[in-house]
Amino acid sequence: MNRDRNILFWLIGFAKPYIFWLIIAFSSMILVAYFELLIPYKIKEVIDGILTGEMTRELIKLSAYSILSFIATIFIFSSLFSYILNISGQKIMFSIRESLFRHIVKLPQSYFDSNDVGRITTRVTNDINALNEFYTNVLVQLVKDFLVVIGVIFLIISFNSLLGLIILGINIVVIILALLYKERLRRVYSNLRRTISQLNSFINESIRSISLLKMYNKEQLNYRRFLCYSENNYQANLDQMYTFAMFRPFIEFTTVFTAGVIIWVGSHQVIQKSMSIGELLAVLFYLRMMFKPILDLADKYNILQSALAASENLFSIINTSSEKNGKKLFNKNFKSIVFKDIWFSYANDNWILKNFNLEIMNGDSFVLIGSTGSGKTTILNLILGFYKPQKGEILIDGTPLDSYDMESIRSNFSVIMQDTPLFNNVPNEDDFHNIDVIRSIGEKQIQNIKTMMDRTFQVIVLDEATSNLDLDLEKDVKNYLEKIENKTSIVIAHRLNLIKDNDIIILLQNGEIIEKGTHSDLIQEKGSYFDIFRLNQNFFKN
Incomplete structure (x- = not known):
């Protein structure tokens, strides 16, 4: 009643x-x-x-x-x-x-x-x-x-x-x-x-x-x-x-x-x-x-x-509660983003991240690799506030993520997903994407990448962004990333083509970091990353 x-x-x-x-x-x-x-x-x-x-x-x-x-x-x-x-x-x-x-x-x-x-x-x-x-x-x-x-x-x-x-x-x-x-x-x-x-x-x-x-x-x-x-x-x-x-x-x-x-x-x-x-x-x-x-x-x-x-x-x-939003604005000159003892699952106790710890310093270049379901995209979702961890906290310069205005954070992130939809029906005809011109998924992805890279950002994230591109276009994206200075980049990939010499590589397995380091360091260790790299190399040779 x-x-x-x-x-x-x-x-x-x-x-x-x-x-x-x-x-x-x-x-x-x-x-x-x-x-x-x-x-x-x-x-x-x-x-x-x-x-x-x-x-x-x-x-x-x-x-x-x-x-x-x-x-x-x-x-x-x-x-x-x-x-x-x-x-x-x-x-x-x-x-x-x-x-x-x-x-x-x-x-x-x-x-x-x-x-x-x-x-x-x-x-x-x-x-x-x-x-x-x-x-x-x-x-x-x-x-x-x-x-x-x-x-x-x-x-x-x-x-x-x-x-x-x-x-x-x-x-x-x-x-x-x-x-x-x-x-x-x-x-x-x-x-x-x-x-x-x-x-x-x-x-x-x-x-x-x-x-x-x-x-x-x-x-x-x-x-x-x-x-x-x-x-x-x-x-x-x-x-x-x-x-x-x-x-x-x-x-x-x-x-x-x-x-x-x-x-x-x-x-x-x-x-x-x-x-x-x-x-x-x-x-x-x-x-x-x-x-x-x-x-x-x-x-x-x-x-x-x-x-x-x-x-x-x-x-x-x-009656469904909106996203919880703090009032603190994101500082473009932030020092670090820290994942502290993070436990996260999308449903029940099926943990995607388990006691996850990671520190991302301003200007760092990270590459997250791992099998499907290892938690790569989940890390991005947590940074952008799409989900909240069940345990642990995410800190930006020592302040909990919940204290920040999420719009100010997202406006400083340029995120390119694997399949970003283009809005074909928009009130302003100047913004209309002509679907007769943009036909293939690859062409759409090129348009997405161009749009996101042209905007002002402090952190750029590529989540399997080049999976629909041929190798020549993927190389162009890599060259662009190498020219970026004083920006933080996070690349999520199965293919290793976008890895640069100074990238910090994070290898994930079942929601945990099993290896971390630069390409040369991990190759010398001859661990799991070495096996993945050799398999990737043999695949392209054949």
Whole structure:
């Protein structure tokens, strides 16, 4: 219950900048509700006046004009609040999407490891669109419907207290059943949103990896997996349909049943002169007016549950803590970066780094080598603050990494990954990467390397950056690295082509440093590095 209240307050918070326009819409709704209630009352006066002979032709004409003016007023103010709500709703959705995406880009890397792209995409697009109906058709419209129902009950009781109590009792039963029905609807809509995100995620991954699927003849296997996800979504939609299909017929049956009761009891009241025929007809008009919002409530409840399921998904993202960020700025003239007794694992106790210790001095040139999974890229991820070690600490000039503003650190690092994606769709056409020109992975990587090396940096990191380049281009990168002065460089590689004479080579195995030194020193030791170098040399000779 507290969670629902928190979600509701969070959603309403986005409406605060538009409170003035929402008040105008709310005021328009009150006027619409007032004139809707006035029409049956005016009709009642005309009918009773005709039956008693008090209503002249002129008075009937004036009453008809009055009713037409009420209808015109309802049309004008209904159009006004509908326009205001739709405009405000779009602006609110824009604010929510902007706020959500701003928060997403600040989330820790571990969040993206456990949540696939399709699911996050669904949150930012489909779930936010589901909230639009909540703002435009539910939030303020429910208030208007509530006012109409309260007004109807009050007027019916003023005509005949017995009929008013009968209608009130039936409404209480309907409300109780609707509340019992709520939890079932919530589960159905949550499951529906989940299957949609799973289907979106699968389609996203399939299209992104279409070349691999074709290469290994996995199209049929992938299609069968698609059918499984599609079937789950289909069943979730059927559950929604079946669940919702029971509620609306129940309300319609209740409307007809109540009308029958009112006619039966009201007829006796008319015969006994306890109420007039005009009042009985007005009660039947009001009964329709009262059950119409309740019938519409079934549709609005549909929208509300969809919005609540979507808002729960969005709220869970907002409730996820952002990256912890200190205030200390990174000093370009730093002295050292120290890994002190670092233990790190991505999941459970599967340690990637074990009691890892390393000191990187400003201006040093490091090469990290080792088998896949030995912890090379993990070291980079820890320096850039993408992950936090479970044990130990990382110090920059004696100050813990957590104390630093990570943006100031990352802005001083020029990092070139093995496969850095180029953003083809950007608002500024001057920054557009023409995919018709940049065709191969190698061409993209050249563009990445050129871009990152042109920027101002204090530390340059190459994480398997030349794996997609031929040997001539790799040699150009090595020549560039040799020209860098007074900068710190960290090269992560399987191939040894980028190693320079003065590089400090770190050989990693199972998250631990097994050898450390320059190329010449390690060759003389004839240890594991010597074996790797000889194997690499023989490979290129052959």
